[in-house]
Amino acid sequence: MNTDNTISTDSEGASLPAIVCLSELAAHLRVSIQTLYDLRSQGRGPRGFRVGRELRFRRSEVEAWLAGLEDADRERHPAQERAS
Template identity: 50%
Template sequence: MSDQALAEDRLWSIEDASYYLGVPVQTLYSWRGQGMGPPGRRVGRRLRYRPEDVKAWVAGLSTDVAS
C-alpha cells in the first residue's frame, strides 16, 4: 500500500480494503470463503470493494468484546 490516501471515488482493491481494515489480505480472502467480511465484487479477474460497503460493514459490527 502506498502512502497516498484511499480514494473514495473508486473501487478499492483487496490491498486497499486490507489497509483500511488493518487485517492481512489473506484474512479478507478467508472471510470471503466463509461468507463473512465486507461484500466484494469481481471485476474481471480482480476482487474489488466499494468503500461505502466496507465502512457500512464495519459500522454493523458488534462492539461486544470478550473479556
C-alpha cells in the same frame, strides 16, 4: 463540494476511494489479504465484486460492513453504567 471521491476513514487522515481493490482495502485496514479472503469465505466479510480476476469493494459497502462489526461488538460488550 468534494469531487475527489474520497472520504477520511481513520484517525491518521487516510482516505478510501469510492472503489478499492482487495490489496488496497487490506492495507487500509492493516490486515492481510488472506484475512479478508477468510472473512469473505465465512460470510463475514464485506460485499465485493469482481472486475476480471481482481476483487473490488465499494466504499459504501465497506463502511456498512464496518458499522455492522461495531454494532456487533457493542452488543457483546455493552458499556457498563457507572455507579453514582
